[in-house]
Amino acid sequence: MLTDSELAFYARQLLLPHWDIESQLNLKNASVMLIGMGGLGCPASEILARAGVGRLTLVDDDIIEVSNLQRQTLYAPKDIGQSKALTAKTALTRINPHIDVQAICQRLTAEKADELFGERLYELTKTDDVPDLLLDGSDNFATRYLLNRISVEYGIPLLSASAIGFSGQLALFEPKKQTGCYACVFGASKVASDAETENDEGDNNNPANCASSGVLASTTAVMGGLQANVALQYLGRGINPLRGKLLLWDGMSMSQKMMRYERNERCLVCGYQDE
Numbered sequence: 481m482l483t484d485s486e487l488a489f490y491a492r493q494l495l496l497p498h499w500d501i502e503s504q505l506n507l508k509n510a511s512v513m514l515i516g517m518g519g520l521g522c523p524a525s526e527i528l529a530r531a532g533v534g535r536l537t538l539v540d541d542d543i544i545e546v547s548n549l550q551r552q553t554l555y556a557p558k559d560i561g562q563s564k565a566l567t568a569k570t571a572l573t574r575i576n577p578h579i580d581v582q583a584i585c586q587r588l589t590a591e592k593a594d595e596l597f598g599e600r601l602y603e604l605t606k607t608d609d610v611p612d613l614l615l616d617g618s619d620n621f622a623t624r625y626l627l628n629r630i631s632v633e634y635g636i637p638l639l640s641a642s643a644i645g646f647s648g649q650l651a652l653f654e655p656k657k658q659t660g661c662y663a664c665v666f667g668a669s670k671v672a673s674d675a676e677t678e679n680d681e682g683d684n685n686n687p688a689n690c691a692s693s694g695v696l697a698s699t700t701a702v703m704g705g706l707q708a709n710v711a712l713q714y715l716g717r718g719i720n721p722l723r724g725k726l727l728l729w730d731g732m733s734m735s736q737k738m739m740r741y742e743r744n745e746r747c748l749v750c751g752y753q754d755e
């Protein structure tokens with residue numbers, strides 16, 4: 481059920497012809513885990529919070545630095561030196577008091593993922609602690625590939641976004657529907673790419689990230705916004721508008737392309753799942 485206060489908060493959304501009470505309830509009952517609360521995680525989480533996603537878990541071990549303020553929209557100069565996850569939690573709770581926001585001030589590791597999801601996924605009933613969707617807003621290949629492995633291993637959909645310079649990429653992988661995974665598209669090894677992400681962690685594994693290559697403030701806002709848009713379609717209406725497609729956005733030419741991909745049967749991460 482939605483309370484009167486929630487009906488008023490989401491009134492403009494509920495007017496939409498393709499968005500009804502059921503869609504809004506789907507959002508209210510949904511749980512999203514955001515990994516990386518930088519240039520992508522800030523706008524994406526803000527939109528999900530305002531739209532009414534019931535539970536947001538923010539994972540980031542970083543503290544806020546002055547160079548983050550140009551694009552990480554939930555932070556102000558007074559927050560420098562504070563935890564990103566905790567500061568974002570406070571900001572999002574202020575924006576929408578109807579939702580539950582949790583902060584995990586740690587870097588996601590395989591062990592942490594097992595602690596968070598492992599035992600619970602063996603139970604037959606789903607608990608609130610297992611997210612319906614993972615949002616990748618990380619800035620390094622190690623985290624990207626780890627998140628992909630977690631997504632495949634635990635069967636949790638992964639909405640992967642990246643932004644650097646003037647351009648970005650977006651894909652939604654659904655392991656239980658065998659749509660293919662991040663490694664099907666980009667290969668299973670760490671390869672150089674000119675479309676790496678955000679978050680200023682300065683990871684040396686990255687051939688390019690925002691710390692080394694720069695990013696326009698609007699690039700992360702657009703890609704975080706597009707990521708939130710796909711998340712709302714998926715959680716509210718059960719639609720994956722990017723099934724089998726990688727979205728490529730170029731802010732210099734203002735063009736957008738869809739690139740088709742197929743699941744790689746020989747993928748080292750998601751291949752041979754049926755055997």
Ligand SMILES: [Zn+2]
Pocket residue numbers: 660661662663664665744747748749750751
């Ligand atoms: Zn794969």
